[in-house]
Every structure is written in structure tokens, then in C-alpha cells.
Amino acid sequence: MSDLDQLTQSLARSLKRWRGERGYTLDALAARAGVSRGMIIQIEQARTNPSVGTTVKLADALGISITTLLDYEQGPEVRLVPEEQAVRMWSTDAGSWTKLLVGSETRGPFELWSWCLMPGDAHESDAHPSGTVELLRVTAGELTLVVDGESYPVPAGTSATFEANVSHAYRNDGGTPVEMTMAVAVPPAH
CATH class of the missing domain: 1.10.260.40 (lambda repressor-like DNA-binding domains)
Incomplete structure (x- = not known):
């Protein structure tokens, strides 16, 4: 499959x-x-x-x-997710992609993502629920992070965090692939 x-x-x-x-x-x-x-x-x-x-x-x-x-089984306190069980959520013909590596429901959803953005590619995201926080670290290339219409350059080796309750986007305006790891923390639903 x-x-x-x-x-x-x-x-x-x-x-x-x-x-x-x-x-x-x-x-x-x-x-x-x-x-x-x-x-x-x-x-x-x-x-x-x-x-x-x-x-x-x-x-x-x-x-x-x-x-x-995505139907992950909730199991023991330690849950290992092998590479082949990580779920690719988004990809483009240019070769960009995101992969959900692991997540937890403890104190609200908390997810860890791996991203690759090819030159010229971008991904736009709608606003998340109030209180949602995203943290990211760029490991290769330079990401252009756009939060509520304002652009921020995030070069390799740099980390960023922001409240994701506004529209935001991730762009690769450069000539080399951008690789990053991102964590998303969403407050519990009431």
C-alpha cells in the first residue's frame, strides 16, 4: 500500500x-x-x-x-515511531514535503514535524486555535517565515517560535533546499 x-x-x-x-x-x-x-x-x-x-x-x-x-495507536508511556510509520502529509512536484514524526495528546495535542522546502516552494497555513505555539529550527538553507503578513528570514542554525493563531506561511526564497524540524503545541479543547 x-x-x-x-x-x-x-x-x-x-x-x-x-x-x-x-x-x-x-x-x-x-x-x-x-x-x-x-x-x-x-x-x-x-x-x-x-x-x-x-x-x-x-x-x-x-x-x-x-x-x-491519523489513527496512531495510543499505547505505553514510551512510544517509538519507526521511520516507515511517520506519515507524509504534504508534498509538491518540486520535491518539498512535510512528515509528521510523532505526537502526543498530553496536556493538549503536541506534534513534532520534519520539513523540506525546495527552492521556490511555499506552504501557507490558516490560523490555528488561540494559544497554539509553533517552534522550529532550520538545519539547512534559509527559511522565510511569514507570520500575520510580516516576513522573517530564518537561516540555518536559527530557531524561531511564534503564536500560530494568525495566518502564517513557510517559504523558500533561496536557491538551496530548506530543512527544518518543527514542534506544534495546541491547547486542550474545552
Whole structure:
């Protein structure tokens, strides 16, 4: 099974399960997430692979992390996630990608990501729930971090943090690939 097939099947199972556990109808989840009812039906029937933005909106509306939405098993205190079980969430034809490495629900969703942005590529993100914090460290290249319309150059070896309750984007305006590791902490849903 390909990475895309694995992601599609996992999302289908998990979204249906979590929607049921929360007692949300299709219409209720659509309204909470700002995602069409038809899109939710397609995801639950494994007929489509939604964008990262749609997946984040659904997880936020359910009050869970993307890690949980992707059907990771919650197990013992120490949980090892081998490379082959990390889930590729986003990629471009140019070769950019993101991979969800590991996450936790302890004191709210907390996720660790690995990113690669090829020259000229960018990824835009909608605002996350209030209280969400992102931390990142660039290990290669120079990232252009855009937070609420303002750009910040983040060269290799530099770390950054920001409150992610505003629109934000990650761009590679340079000529070499950008590699970074990012952690996202989302406050617990109330």
C-alpha cells in the first residue's frame, strides 16, 4: 500500500470514529471545521486525500491533534515511531514535503514535524486555535517565515517560535533546499 493509500485509509477510519465519539453529525462537523459536508463524506469513504489545511481544520474541530486523527495507536508511556510509520502529509512536484514524526495528546495535542522546502516552494497555513505555539529550527538553507503578513528570514542554525493563531506561511526564497524540524503545541479543547 502506498503512503497516499495508507493516509487515505487511516483518515477515513479515524475521522468517522472521532466524529462518532464526539456525537457530531456530518453537518455539525462541517460547520465547526469550515469544511463542506461533501468533503467529509468523501474523506470518510476514503475517496479523497484532503489538503493539510483541511486535515488541520478537522482535527481542530474535533479537539484532537493530527497525530490522533491519523489513527496512531495510543499505547505505553514510551512510544517509538519507526521511520516507515511517520506519515507524509504534504508534498509538491518540486520535491518539498512535510512528515509528521510523532505526537502526543498530553496536556493538549503536541506534534513534532520534519520539513523540506525546495527552492521556490511555499506552504501557507490558516490560523490555528488561540494559544497554539509553533517552534522550529532550520538545519539547512534559509527559511522565510511569514507570520500575520510580516516576513522573517530564518537561516540555518536559527530557531524561531511564534503564536500560530494568525495566518502564517513557510517559504523558500533561496536557491538551496530548506530543512527544518518543527514542534506544534495546541491547547486542550474545552
